[in-house]
Amino acid sequence: MSIQSEIEWTDATWNPVRGCTKISPGCKHCYAETFAERFRGVKGHPYELGFDLRTVPSKLEEPLRWKKRKLIFVNSMSDLFHESVPDEYIQKVAEVMVAANWHTYQVLTKRSGRLRDLLASRLKFAGSHGHIWWGVSVEDQEYGLPRIEHLRQAGASIRFLSIEPLLEDLGTFDLSGIDWVIVGGESGPGARPMKKDWVLSIQRQCRRNHVAFFFKQWGGVQKSKHGRLLNGKTYDEMPIMPKPALMQA
Numbered sequence: 001m002s003i004q005s006e007i008e009w010t011d012a013t014w015n016p017v018r019g020c021t022k023i024s025p026g027c028k029h030c031y032a033e034t035f036a037e038r039f040r041g042v043k044g045h046p047y048e049l050g051f052d053l054r055t056v057p058s059k060l061e062e063p064l065r066w067k068k069r070k071l072i073f074v075n076s077m078s079d080l081f082h083e084s085v086p087d088e089y090i091q092k093v094a095e096v097m098v099a100a101n102w103h104t105y106q107v108l109t110k111r112s113g114r115l116r117d118l119l120a121s122r123l124k125f126a127g128s129h130g131h132i133w134w135g136v137s138v139e140d141q142e143y144g145l146p147r148i149e150h151l152r153q154a155g156a157s158i159r160f161l162s163i164e165p166l167l168e169d170l171g172t173f174d175l176s177g178i179d180w181v182i183v184g185g186e187s188g189p190g191a192r193p194m195k196k197d198w199v200l201s202i203q204r205q206c207r208r209n210h211v212a213f214f215f216k217q218w219g220g221v222q223k224s225k226h227g228r229l230l231n232g233k234t235y236d237e238m239p240i241m242p243k244p245a246l247m248q249a
């Protein structure tokens with residue numbers, strides 16, 4: 001993937017792991033799988049192996065080489081906490097994030113139990129750094145809400161929720177300990193619809209709990225038709241950005 005990202009809430013992607021397997025309804029139209037499978041069998045292409053999971057050690061030190069400060073989405077093409085990624089490798093990824101501390105990192109997972117457990121053990125050294133944001137995906141009540149509970153239990157200084165694709169009304173849920181919420185609908189072929197009431201309910205709860213709210217998109221089969229205005233406004237709130245650290249030579 002290129003350094004420049006087209007994801008609305010980040011400006012670079014870093015993929016020291018490639019590939020994943022589906023775990024819950026939010027994965028149904030996984031964009032990473034669609035992209036990766038397009039290149040299966042293309043000799044020499046980074047996704048020659050399609051969406052099969054593998055670590056990419058040659059990518060590990062990439063953020064150390066990026067001298068300009070960036071907001072980096074970690075593993076946009078995988079899930080760092082996938083059961084097939086060894087603990088030692090996840091630790092190496094965390095060590096790079098701690099060392100290249102002029103960037104801000106967004107680590108997003110659906111394997112929230114492992115995130116919690118590792119932040120209590122071999123990743124403890126990384127949890128308290130304000131330039132590393134730890135987040136979970138939430139698509140519905142059954143699979144998504146328990147992940148929020150795991151995240152709250154994790155020793156992280158900045159916690160966020162990526163509520164995308166939002167597939168149903170989440171009802172009232174606990175936002176204590178959460179710093180940032182991103183909401184978005186599904187886009188592309190077969191996109192499942194998202195109702196405005198579901199979004200407004202989350203926005204109200206964010207206001208009440210003083211949680212930054214970012215509305216990404218309505219989505220739909222042709223997402224450009226629907227845009228990202230909510231009641232006529234864009235919502236691009238972010239958690240407080242940490243002060244830039246001195247860049248390393």
Ligand code: SF4
Pocket residue numbers: 020021022023024026027030031032033077078079110
């Ligand atoms: S966890 Fe994420 S990357 Fe993995 S299959 Fe699901 S949507 Fe795709």
